[in-house]
Amino acid sequence: xxxxxxxxxxxxxxxxxxxxxxxxxxxxxxxxxxxxxxxxxxxxxxxxxxxxxxxxxxxxxxxxxxxxxxxxxxxxxxxxxxxxxxxxxxxxxxxxxxxxxxxxxxxxxxxxxxxxxxxxxxxxxxxxxxxxxxxxxxxxxxxxxxxxxxxxxxxxxxxxxxxxxxxxxxxxxxxxxxxxxxxxxxxxxxxxxxxxxxxxxxxxxxxxxxxxxxxxxxxxxxxxxxxxxxxxxxxxxxxxxxxxxxxxxxxxxxxxxxxxxxxxxxxxxxxxxxxxxxxxxxxxxxxxxxxxxxxxxxxxxxxxxxxxxxxxxxxxxxxxxxxxxxxxxxxxxxxxxxxxxxxxxxxxxxxxxxxxxxxxxxxxxxxxxxxxxxxxxxxxxx
Amino acid sequence: xxxxxxxxxxxxxxxxxxxxxxxxxxxxxxxxxxxxxxxxxxxxxxxxxxxxxxxxxxxxxxxxxxxxxxxxxxxxxxxxxxxxxxxxxxxxxxxxxxxxxxxxxxxxxxxxxxxxxxxxxxxxxxxxxxxxxxxxxxxxxxxxxxxxxxxxxxxxxxxxxxxxxxxxxxxxxxxxxxxxxxxxxxxxxxxxxxxxxxxxxxxxxxxxxxxxxxxxxxxxxxxxxxxxxxxxxxxxxxxxxxxxxxxxxxxxxxxxxxxxxxxxxxxxxxxxxxxxxxxxxxxxxxxxxxxxxxxxxxxxxxxxxxxxxxxxxxxxxxxxxxxxxxxxxxxxxxxxxxxxxxxxxxxxxxxxxxxxxxxxxxxxxxxxxxxxxxxxxxxxxxxxxxxxxxxxxxxxxxxxxxxxxxxxxxxxxxxxxxxxxxxxxxxxxxxxxxxxxxxxxxxxxxxxxxxxxxxxxxxxxxxxxxxxxxxxxxxxxxxxxxxxxxxxxxxxxxxxxxxxxxxxxxxxx
Numbered sequence: 001x002x003x004x005x006x007x008x009x010x011x012x013x014x015x016x017x018x019x020x021x022x023x024x025x026x027x028x029x030x031x032x033x034x035x036x037x038x039x040x041x042x043x044x045x046x047x048x049x050x051x052x053x054x055x056x057x058x059x060x061x062x063x064x065x066x067x068x069x070x071x072x073x074x075x076x077x078x079x080x081x082x083x084x085x086x087x088x089x090x091x092x093x094x095x096x097x098x099x100x101x102x103x104x105x106x107x108x109x110x111x112x113x114x115x116x117x118x119x120x121x122x123x124x125x126x127x128x129x130x131x132x133x134x135x136x137x138x139x140x141x142x143x144x145x146x147x148x149x150x151x152x153x154x155x156x157x158x159x160x161x162x163x164x165x166x167x168x169x170x171x172x173x174x175x176x177x178x179x180x181x182x183x184x185x186x187x188x189x190x191x192x193x194x195x196x197x198x199x200x201x202x203x204x205x206x207x208x209x210x211x212x213x214x215x216x217x218x219x220x221x222x223x224x225x226x227x228x229x230x231x232x233x234x235x236x237x238x239x240x241x242x243x244x245x246x247x248x249x250x251x252x253x254x255x256x257x258x259x260x261x262x263x264x265x266x267x268x269x270x271x272x273x274x275x276x277x278x279x280x281x282x283x284x285x286x287x288x289x290x291x292x293x294x295x296x297x298x299x300x301x302x303x304x305x306x307x308x309x310x311x312x313x314x315x316x317x318x319x320x321x322x323x324x325x326x327x328x329x330x331x332x333x334x335x336x337x338x339x340x341x342x343x344x345x346x347x348x349x350x351x352x353x354x355x356x357x358x359x360x361x362x363x364x365x366x367x368x369x370x371x372x373x374x375x376x377x378x379x380x381x382x
Numbered sequence: 383x384x385x386x387x388x389x390x391x392x393x394x395x396x397x398x399x400x401x402x403x404x405x406x407x408x409x410x411x412x413x414x415x416x417x418x419x420x421x422x423x424x425x426x427x428x429x430x431x432x433x434x435x436x437x438x439x440x441x442x443x444x445x446x447x448x449x450x451x452x453x454x455x456x457x458x459x460x461x462x463x464x465x466x467x468x469x470x471x472x473x474x475x476x477x478x479x480x481x482x483x484x485x486x487x488x489x490x491x492x493x494x495x496x497x498x499x500x501x502x503x504x505x506x507x508x509x510x511x512x513x514x515x516x517x518x519x520x521x522x523x524x525x526x527x528x529x530x531x532x533x534x535x536x537x538x539x540x541x542x543x544x545x546x547x548x549x550x551x552x553x554x555x556x557x558x559x560x561x562x563x564x565x566x567x568x569x570x571x572x573x574x575x576x577x578x579x580x581x582x583x584x585x586x587x588x589x590x591x592x593x594x595x596x597x598x599x600x601x602x603x604x605x606x607x608x609x610x611x612x613x614x615x616x617x618x619x620x621x622x623x624x625x626x627x628x629x630x631x632x633x634x635x636x637x638x639x640x641x642x643x644x645x646x647x648x649x650x651x652x653x654x655x656x657x658x659x660x661x662x663x664x665x666x667x668x669x670x671x672x673x674x675x676x677x678x679x680x681x682x683x684x685x686x687x688x689x690x691x692x693x694x695x696x697x698x699x700x701x702x703x704x705x706x707x708x709x710x711x712x713x714x715x716x717x718x719x720x721x722x723x724x725x726x727x728x729x730x731x732x733x734x735x736x737x738x739x740x741x742x743x744x745x746x747x748x749x750x751x752x753x754x755x756x757x758x759x760x761x762x763x764x765x766x767x768x769x770x771x772x773x774x775x776x777x778x779x780x781x782x783x784x785x786x787x788x789x790x791x792x793x794x795x796x797x798x799x800x801x802x803x804x805x806x807x808x809x810x811x812x813x814x815x816x817x818x819x820x821x822x823x824x825x826x827x828x829x830x831x832x833x834x835x836x837x838x839x840x841x842x843x844x845x846x847x848x849x850x851x852x853x854x855x856x857x858x859x860x861x862x863x864x865x866x867x868x869x870x871x872x873x874x875x876x877x878x879x880x881x882x883x884x885x886x887x888x889x890x891x
Contacts, residue, residue: 022835024746025720026739030732054737100725101732130725160729 026054029095032072032159035144036082036121037108043078044117047085048148049097050074052157071156074148082124099130103159105137105180106144106199112212112219119217126184133181136162138199139212139219147201154205162199165208170240173232173261174225175208186336192217193336195231215334223327230324233283233317233369234337236266243320245312247292259313261287262376270339270347277354277365279339285317288377300378313373321369335362408508415446415524421507422450422514432514439469445487446524455517457536464497465519465532472497488526496521500533512590535563542568545647545669547814550686557647562592562666565649569596569662572653577601585614585628589621593628596652596662596671603659606856610661610674625668634854639822641815642855644673644680651685675855677862679875681816682706687878696877702810703876709808709820713750714831714839716800720746722835738794747832749793753801754825756783761805 035048052072075093079085089097105125112118125131140147148158155161169177175197178186186194194214200207210228213221223231232238241261246254269280289309292300299305328337340358344351354361412418419434426432435449449465469491492503504510510529514520517535542564545557558565566580577599584590593614597607613632622628625645633642646652647669652662655673663672673680682702687695720739724732742749760779764772784802787793804824811817823846830838853860863871873879 022721022745022832024739025724025732025736026742028724028736030724030729030736032729052733054733055740057733057737098724101729103729132725 023096023098027095028098029073029093030054030101031097031099032102032157033104033106033148033162034099034102035106035108035140035148036111037143037145038110038114038117039078041078043085044080045082045085045121046076046078046145047082048074048076048145049086049089050148050158051097070151072158076145076149082121099128100132101159102131102135104162105131105135106140106147107137107196108140108144109142109219111144112139112196112214115216115218118214122184122187122217125180131180133179133184135180136166137180137183137196138162138208139196141198141200147199147206150201150204152204152206158206161206162208165206170238171242172225173229173238173241174210175228176211176232176235177237187214187217189341190335193334195223195336198222213332213334213336215332220332220334223324226320227324227327230320230322230327231337233321234281234324234328236264236268238264242290243313243316245309245316247309247312255293257292257309257312258290259287259309259316259373259375260290261285263287268342270343270350272350277343277350277361279342279365279367281321281367281369283317283369283371285313285371285373286376287313287373288379289375290379292378306375306378310373310375313375314371317371317373318369321371325367325369329363329365329367333363334359339365339367408506411505411507411510411522411527411529413525413527415448415522418507418522418529419448419450422511422520425511426514435466437466437470440487447491448522449519450514450522451519451534452514452517455515455537456519456534460532460534460536461519464499465521465534468497469495488523488528491521491523492530496530496532502531502533503528504531505529512584516590516592539564548646548648548651548684548812550684550689552689553685554648554650556649558649558664558669558671560667560669562594562664565664565669565671566594566596568649569652569656569664572649573598573656578656583611583614585617585619586622587618587620589623591622592666593622594664596656596664598656598659601657601659602661606675607661609856610663614663622665623667625663625665625670625672628663628665629672634856638849638853639819640678640850640853640860641681641813641819642676642853642860644676644813645670645815646673647671648685654685654688675858676860677855677858678816678850678860679863681813682811683874684812688881692878692880696879699876699878702812705807705810706816706820709804709811709817710824711827711831711839711842712804712807713754713800713824714827714842715836716797717746717750717828718831718835718839721832726836735794735796738796741791742794743792745832746797747828749797750800750828751825753787753793753797754804754828757801757805758821 029049029051031049031051033050035050037046037048038044039046050072051074053069055069056071075089077085077089077092079088086097107118107121110117111121125137152158152161155164166177166179169175176195178195178197183194183196192214193216196212196214197208198210198212200209209225211223211231212219213223229238229241232241238261240263242258243261244256244258247257248254263286265284267282267284269282271278271280289300325337328334335358339362340351340355344355409421412421423434431453433449433451433453437447437449439445439447447469449461451461472495492501504513505528507529510520510531513531517537519532519534521530521532523530539561540559542556542559544555548557556568558568570578570580575598579595579597579599581595581597582592583595585593595607595610595614610632614628617628617631619627619631629641629643629645630636635642644655652664652671652673656662661674663674665672682699684698687699690698719727720735724736727735739746744752756779760775760783764775764779767775780802784798788795788798808817808821808824811820823842827839827842830842832838834841850861851859851865859865863875870883873883
């Protein structure tokens with residue numbers, strides 16, 4: 001009897017404390033995308049939350065039956081901090097904001113341009129226990145709110161739309177396939193240096209291309225599509241994409257030949273010679289020639305033609321890498337291509353020597369990319 | 383606690399009330415036939431189904447004989463053909479010497495006159511009455527202090543039919559009946575080993591129910607055997623109505639929802655268990671045999687597992703274990719995910735659940751509770767009703783209530799799916815008693831999930847596993863072989879290894 005009473009006393013507090021964070025699923029607003037902008041008003045930030053209209057979801061799945069209303073809702077709130085803005089939303093919304101399924105966070109250009117605000121926003125994002133580390137962090141080319149308040153024809157759900165675009169990154173390799181986790185890691189590892197993909201809105205569609213370069217927690221510049229691919233090469237992220245090279249034909253003209261990359265393998269090596277650090281990058285690129293207006297029947301079977309093509313492709317890739325390298329080494333003078341990281345991990349003795357002054361050393365290191373392209377498939381023939 | 387005390391009190395009182403008859407010594411058979419018959423008539427007063435048949439044999443009809451039997455329990459053919467006909471007519475033609483007859487007519491009758499197959503003689507009148515009441519015929523002879531008991535059991539009984547609760551696609555279709563002798567014969571037919579023993583005893587002060595222990599002498603664990611016999615002897619009860627009585631009276635932990643004995647109505651399952659060194663208990667009037675000891679793993683075994691190819695059987699085993707987990711935590715996972723952890727559901731599903739729950743007036747826990755209770759009601763109603771109406775219940779329950787509840791917006795369609803999947807899962811556990819245990823615990827898990835979310839479910843699992851690890855079935859850990867480090871024993875648990883692996887099956891798995 002005593003035992004029973006003691007057990008009950010032990011169990012009751014367990015049950016009584018329960019339920020405090022119980023919110024039924026239909027009482028939550030599943031925020032799919034968040035936009036953060038700075039504000040000129042008294043308050044610091046304008047935060048926009050976009051969440052789908054769940055009534056629409058079931059009517060779409062059930063095939064008719066009611067429906068109506070817009071497919072998603074956006075709500076903006078001003079606040080001194082991002083956190084307070086998210087709390088103040090509840091004065092206007094009948095549901096609790098839930099960030100566990102958020103797919104994308106879009107930062108306005110103003111936010112990344114201002115070091116203090118950017119740090120504040122990052123702190124909020126880092127501390128949130130609901131936000132997933134796998135979400136996509138993007139920089140808008142203007143205001144984030146403008147992107148979130150539009151309706152897009154392909155997928156009204158902006159978070160899912162962005163996430164699906166990212167899934168296809170290896171078809172082009174012109175924007176970095178990096179998620180929030182990688183960005184925040186890079187920012188904190190390198191004291192404020194990172195690459196963030198850029199999003200821009202058309203009339204009724206989104207586009208993700210290029211990237212923003214963050215140096216010392218502040219926007220330092222933009223990378224265009226081509227530069228971005230160079231960056232992707234340097235990081236070894238390229239797993240697909242297409243490049244085009246000019247192929248001289250027999251009658252002296254030049255034909256554009258598209259080359260579709262199917263796989264690449266990057267090997268890195270760091271050596272020190274006479275005080276100079278040499279960073280060797282060896283690429284094995286595999287791909288296929290998807291079209292070629294040939295002049296002579298069976299030209300594509302000629303090994304010489306193929307090896308010429310491979311050389312051309314090597315050249316194009318090499319050029320992209322060097323251009324991007326120049327940007328980082330000469331213009332920005334910041335190591336965002338993972339050289340320091342690599343040395344620290346695989347050559348710690350060298351790192352202990354160069355590590356403390358790495359930012360000064362980085363512009364002087366020699367980077368030697370060696371590209372070897374293999375054409376694996378040449379397509380169908382007449 | 384109060385109820386328990388009351389129960390104990392009642393139980394004890396009942397025992398005390400009946401304890402007296404034990405002390406009286408049972409009377410021996412007297413020489414005077416009238417005295418014997420008078421005693422029996424006295425004991426079996428007001429029993430109009432007892433038949434007393436007096437007749438006389440001998441050249442001058444000087445020997446009085448009397449047959450006593452219960453009408454309806456005996457095969458009258460045996461009595462007519464092999465007792466009365468033999469004694470009254472055939473023996474006249476055999477003509478042993480008159481001297482011999484005069485000297486010892488009893489021996490003559492016993493040795494030469496009765497043509498019935500199975501006779502024995504006793505001199506205890508109470509035993510004689512028990513025999514009469516169990517369907518034997520007693521033959522009293524004037525002037526001799528012995529009774530001849532002629533086995534003449536033959537009553538209307540159900541014939542051997544397919545086991546309805548344990549159907550298989552492939553395998554024997556015989557199931558136990560309500561008659562012990564038929565059941566022991568069914569098992570004996572599987573094992574023709576002289577070491578296979580069928581040991582009988584009677585339990586129940588009033589019912590005197592026959593029960594039989596089945597085991598193989600050189601495989602069985604002798605300690606286990608004596609333990610079971612000890613516990614069976616300690617049973618002090620008026621009547622054993624079903625094997626469930628024995629199960630509950632000799633099991634180790636009556637707090638546990640899990641069955642510590644496997645019950646089966648399949649003779650092949652009993653034979654297989656006995657061959658593994660287990661002990662089976664057969665009870666008269668019950669088509670269910672008990673198998674001791676039992677582990678959790680055995681509750682997931684079906685005879686068919688061994689008849690089909692091992693890959694298929696292994697897949698089915700995995701399926702059953704998965705089904706058990708779904709039956710246990712299906713609705714509680716739904717409650718925990720939708721009420722506490724929507725981040726753990728894939729985004730599109732989360733949105734879909736949220737949209738289907740729009741306008742549902744109950745929280746997920748109440749919704750699940752209502753649906754589960756409805757399902758249990760339907761199941762209970764379906765069991766009681768005759769088969770044709772049972773199907774109607776299925777249609778009304780499954781289609782109309784499910785569909786109407788969703789249409790009315792009282793429950794979400796996903797909840798109906800969850801309940802249905804849980805129900806189907808719980809039926810795919812071969813052992814009915816294990817399935818009920820999981821079904822009961824499901825409600826506990828639902829409450830835990832409603833209060834504490836996934837954390838509560840994990841707490842529930844820890845509590846349940848703690849209980850299971852401690853639980854023992856007659857000395858054997860309930861979770862064996864999972865709790866022992868013996869890889870070869872795992873060959874017949876979650877998977878069913880090829881038969882080549884089991885060289886000699888003597889372990890309990």
